[in-house]
Amino acid sequence: MSAGPTEAQVAQAAQALARGELVAFPTETVYGLGADAEQPQAVRRIYAAKGRPADHPVIVHVAPEADLAYWSGAVPPQARQLAQAFWPGPLTLILPRAPHIDPTVSAGQDSIGLRCPSHPVAQALLRAFAAGKPGGQGGVAAPSANKFGQVSPTRAAHVRAEFPDQVAAGMLVLDGGDAQVGIESTIVDLSRLDRGVGPVLLRPGHIGAQALAQALGMPVSAPDAAAPRVSGSLKAHYAPRTPLAVLDAARLQALAQGQGLPAGRSVLVCYEPPSLAPAAAGRLAVRAVPADPGRYAQSLYAVLRELDLLGYDRILVQAPPRTPQWEAVNDRIGRAAAAFEG
Template sequence: MKDTKIIDIDCNNIDEEKISFCGSILNRGGTVAFPTETVYGLGANALDEKAVKKIYEAKGRPSDNPLIIHISNIKDIEPLVWEIPEAANRAMKSFWPGPLTLIFKKSKIVPDIITAGLDTVAIRYPRHPIAEMLIKKAKVPIAAPSANLSGKPSPTKGSHVIQDLMGRVDAIVVGEDCNVGLESTVLDLTVDIPTILRPGGITKEMLEEIFDRVEVDPALKDQSILTPKSPGMKYTHYAPKADIVIYEGEESRVVNRIGEKVDELIANGKSVGIICTNETRNFYSVGLIKSVGSRKDMKTIASRLFGILRDFDDTDVDIILAEAIEEVELGQAIMNRLSKASGYRIKKV
């Protein structure tokens, strides 16, 4: 067990000495969890193979699941990649810093452990004052997957990180809650047509404003994929302790079917949770009911989803029944995470 240091930092009044201390931990091969605008990340020096191994060990993460490298200046990308295509310059100009990860052909200095043996590397420039300053103070690019135990819902609060990684990492920086709430969009620029490998806060519609055409990798729906090209593609992720079943269809039919199933499960002695929206909350009267927000405000749903999944872990529910969200704009990323949390148990009604 490590002696994990908890570092509280006010995002509106950042203590530079505290950030420098955490940066020195990273620089000498340690691990630090820290907030970004998407979710909390678990960082280590991306160019130090021994340091990166500590990420996998702390999370219990499979070694064939690649990591994202985080930088604090666009110029930092140059030594990490083979080339910077024109499409990348367009994407970086429009969305960096921000919740967009870009896939490039990697340079020789990037360790294979980062890329799970692939010849490509995922890079992001986060838009968060703590993350940006921490990377600068570390003076090295930082590999950082989400700061949770592998398979659990990603952390959007410092308390989530402490719950999962206390005693497993050298330090945890506790700042404000993450405002996006879902991991970054991953865009592959090593192919002829820019392709989304993981949906996130930068939507397909937003990307289509700067590219003539954007595709979505079919592997997002095909679980027979053998080699993940991006973090989060291969394994079931984001799952609470209880099983989740998603109900998809016209709103009234979904509400009626969930209500019938809740009654059936309770009659069989099961404790049931329900994930719904503000529009349907009052239609349910039994079960542990949690609304993720209004369907008119997808940003709020995205920011609350992982927290609600974690909240259910503090209850005794045996099963969670969830309403599907329409897969348009940010709804695509929300349903990607919810589907993976359920192990793709989706019932169409």
């Protein structure tokens, strides 16, 4: 477990952000690749480093003291309700973007994604950075610190492995230990309430639809075709480099008996490890993961990165239950598998 960066290291990182440089830092969800949200050229450096499409917006991270009205031209009561209930925490709010905020962070859209992370290192960095801004309202644009479409990093070592050239050139990586949530934040669209649309759950996460509805006193809707573009909303995303497929119970049992095994070496990621028949034992490895949805999510990306390094020909994942508690995990592994379909 990392002891965490010193106050001097956090100050150094805040100064680097102010100069328009990139800084990787931990949040409770995953590690982010950050830049000053109000320096368009710095934000473009994120896109270049990740290989991120220019039409894919990034999320702005703010300190707990941040004024939402600085970032959004219209802050609805529902935004303040959710912020009071879940911030600091793994929730991103999509709001109308204030006119003075450059549209680069929103990929040209009139909306903006805002989040206040709970990780103490993230909070220390955001506070130190904002303190150097007029009015103390600085924000850090930060998608996950990985190449676009790949598995998000949940450890500082993952970031260093993903961006060796940038690290060698001096990019700072603040080490805050393992991410405790392990998957990206829940995203809720509140940008269209004035048109009678929303709240809309655009990306499931650690905070589920039921908890959101309880805090709001109203249900949240499923994504619609006119919803703003947001991080992690593409069909194929969160993918390891090794081909990945999701297996139902019947297919899993057949493979465990050695029936229909694909060529090469495969590894089965499962929360209910089966007994392998002799015909399968030599060609199918088993990697057990927690049966609890929260612990499964926390370990998922680290497991996928570990298996990527072991030379398997494919990763086969046991399909989790189709229950609300597993919605975010099903979303992530479904998008990972979609990267190898067709």
